Amino acid sequence: MKKILILGATGSIGTSALDIIKNHSDLFTLAGLSAHKNAEKLCKLAASFNCTEICITGFSSSDGFSAGIKENVKYWGEEGLKNLIKNSDCDIVLNGIAGAAGLLPSITALECKKDLALANKETIVMAGLLVKKLAAKNGCRILPVDSEHSAVFSLIERYGKDSVDSIVITASGGPFRKLPKEKLEFVTLQDTLKHPTWDMGQKITIDSASLANKGLEVIEACRLFDVPAERVHVTVHPQSLVHSFIRTKDGVLYAQISPPDMRHPILQALAWPNFIPNNLEPLDLSKLVEMSFDRPRFEDFPMLSLAYSAAEKSQKYTIAYNAANEVAVASFIKQEIGFMDIPKITGQVLENDWTGEPETFDEIFDADKLARKLAGGYILQIKDKA
Ligand code: NDP
Numbered sequence: 431m432k433k434i435l436i437l438g439a440t441g442s443i444g445t446s447a448l449d450i451i452k453n454h455s456d457l458f459t460l461a462g463l464s465a466h467k468n469a470e471k472l473c474k475l476a477a478s479f480n481c482t483e484i485c486i487t488g489f490s491s492s493d494g495f496s497a498g499i500k501e502n503v504k505y506w507g508e509e510g511l512k513n514l515i516k517n518s519d520c521d522i523v524l525n526g527i528a529g530a531a532g533l534l535p536s537i538t539a540l541e542c543k544k545d546l547a548l549a550n551k552e553t554i555v556m557a558g559l560l561v562k563k564l565a566a567k568n569g570c571r572i573l574p575v576d577s578e579h580s581a582v583f584s585l586i587e588r589y590g591k592d593s594v595d596s597i598v599i600t601a602s603g604g605p606f607r608k609l610p611k612e613k614l615e616f617v618t619l620q621d622t623l624k625h626p627t628w629d630m631g632q633k634i635t636i637d638s639a640s641l642a643n644k645g646l647e648v649i650e651a652c653r654l655f656d657v658p659a660e661r662v663h664v665t666v667h668p669q670s671l672v673h674s675f676i677r678t679k680d681g682v683l684y685a686q687i688s689p690p691d692m693r694h695p696i697l698q699a700l701a702w703p704n705f706i707p708n709n710l711e712p713l714d715l716s717k718l719v720e721m722s723f724d725r726p727r728f729e730d731f732p733m734l735s736l737a738y739s740a741a742e743k744s745q746k747y748t749i750a751y752n753a754a755n756e757v758a759v760a761s762f763i764k765q766e767i768g769f770m771d772i773p774k775i776t777g778q779v780l781e782n783d784w785t786g787e788p789e790t791f792d793e794i795f796d797a798d799k800l801a802r803k804l805a806g807g808y809i810l811q812i813k814d815k816a
């Protein structure tokens with residue numbers, strides 16, 4: 431029985447992971463779970479699994495909750511999350527926290543010598559090199575959950591790292607794949623949240639529309655698989671059936687194909703290195719009417735080119751890219767700025783000097799903080815002009 435600790439249990443990844451545990455109760459058991467603010471949902475989920483290791487990070491125990499919630503939540507705040515991980519007897523931590531807040535828990539899990547099933551791509555984008563070093567030192571595995579990276583990971587495991595010439599990650603193209611450039615600056619938050627193929631949290635859905643998600647994934651692929659950005663390509667594949675390809679040195683392309691359901695890569699990470707039959711509908715090839723692959727619209731969606739250029743420069747540039755985008759997206763959600771202000775702000779932040787590779791996690795958090803401050807300043811300028 432594999433014991434699984436789920437961070438971000440109330441989110442899209444977290445609830446899919448809980449569904450897997452429920453459907454494979456002979457193989458997996460829930461060791462604990464966390465959420466940020468949604469205490470009520472978290473307590474309900476915990477009760478349905480009979481689990482008492484519960485953490486809420488967004489509040490403290492002195493905040494006004496009903497007795498039912500206060501009695502049930504065992505850990506509170508950032509420190510509480512650390513203790514949940516430290517005290518856990520789990521075999522693997524699934525990190526489904528959204529955003530940069532996921533980095534510290536990833537570090538704690540690896541420090542506690544736990545394997546890490548990693549949906550939180552920000553961990554790798556911000557700190558890939560140091561996190562991988564920590565995992566190697568403590569003999570832990572980092573198993574990617576992001577569907578593209580899960581696909582590449584399993585293909586590389588099979589064909590060998592030395593056989594790989596390049597990686598091709600697929601992109602759905604998002605809701606604005608065909609929208610003319612001149613209309614992009616007028617899209618609303620609601621338009622942005624209508625993803626054509628994947629059902630995901632708010633932040634990643636907006637990132638999918640701006641292609642920032644693909645940008646983050648290019649960086650994630652470079653860091654996870656030690657490949658320079660020039661050997662990581664993106665192809666727009668609106669059907670989201672091929673999750674990625676590797677091209678081997680003999681020129682052959684190998685693909686991983688499955689329906690667009692995150693329970694596939696989550697199960698793969700939790701079960702690795704075993705293959706466990708899932709309860710999902712297998713892909714019916716007779717219904718595959720179309721599979722298309724196109725060049726991304728780099729000129730119209732600048733977040734992708736900005737990510738490539740950050741990945742080519744240094745880790746600090748990728749930290750700044752992620753931080754600036756997070757701050758800009760939060761401001762777009764509050765409807766303070768427009769959709770095309772997101773790349774504008776990120777570009778402005780990246781114009782600063784971010785040279786130098788961080789040697790400690792503290793340096794990473796410092797760079798993140800500085801980039802957020804700069805992004806906040808550029809947002810104020812936009813608001814002042816409006
Ligand atoms: P959601 O927004 O659906 O869920 C986020 C989870 O993280 C919630 O449980 C939330 O708690 C918790 N959380 C939010 N902020 C904090 C914080 N500051 N500290 C601790 N916990 C926090 O996100 P997704 O599930 O969509 O995405 C999670 C991660 O997985 C992201 O990094 C995303 O890029 C990645 N990913 C997601 C995919 C998907 O299909 N959804 C696909 C591939 C990668 P609460 O509910 O209480 O706010």
Ligand code: MG
Pocket residue numbers: 576577578647
């Ligand atoms: Mg992905």
